[in-house]
Amino acid sequence: MVDIYSKMKRSKIMSSVENKKTKPEIYISNLLLKLHYRFQNNVVTLPGKPDMVFPRRKKVIFVNGCFWHGHKDCSRTKLPVTNRAFWEKKISGNIQRDKKVRRELNKLGWKTLTIWQCQISKRKEQALEKRLLMFLES
Ligand SMILES: [Zn+2]
Numbered sequence: 153m154v155d156i157y158s159k160m161k162r163s164k165i166m167s168s169v170e171n172k173k174t175k176p177e178i179y180i181s182n183l184l185l186k187l188h189y190r191f192q193n194n195v196v197t198l199p200g201k202p203d204m205v206f207p208r209r210k211k212v213i214f215v216n217g218c219f220w221h222g223h224k225d226c227s228r229t230k231l232p233v234t235n236r237a238f239w240e241k242k243i244s245g246n247i248q249r250d251k252k253v254r255r256e257l258n259k260l261g262w263k264t265l266t267i268w269q270c271q272i273s274k275r276k277e278q279a280l281e282k283r284l285l286m287f288l289e290s
Pocket residue numbers: 218223226227228268269270271
C-alpha cells in the first residue's frame with residue numbers, strides 16, 4: 153500500500169488521533185461505569201496522564217492504541233512502508249516513554265494496568281471485566 157500522506161500530514165493525523173478520547177477508551181470507561189467504579193480521567197498531575205485514575209485505590213489504567221504505543225507481537229503495529237525509519241524511531245520513543253511513566257508511577261506508589269486496543273471487543277468483554285476486577289480489587 154502506498155502511503156498517500158506526507159510525513160508531516162501523517163504525523164498530524166496520528167497526533168490528533170492520540171489527543172482525542174479514543175473509541176477503546178470510551179469502551180473501557182463504559183465498562184468500568186457498568187461495574188460501578190468511579191474514576192477520574194486524564195489526571196494531568198500524574199506522570200503519563202493516565203486514562204483512568206482511581207485515587208483511593210492508588211491505581212491507574214492506560215488504554216493504549218496498538219500502533220501508537222508499539223504493542224509487542226501485535227498485528228496492528230505494522231508500520232507504514234514509507235518513512236519507515238521515522239516511524240520506527242517515533243514508536244520506539246513512545247515505548248520507552250511508556251516504560252518510564254510506569255516506573256515513575258510505581259515509584260510514587262501507584263499500580264498500573266495497560267489495556268491494549270486489540271484486547272477490546274464485545275466478544276472479549278467477560279475476560280476484560282474479569283481483568284479489570286482482578287486489578288482493581290487486588
Ligand atoms: Zn495489540
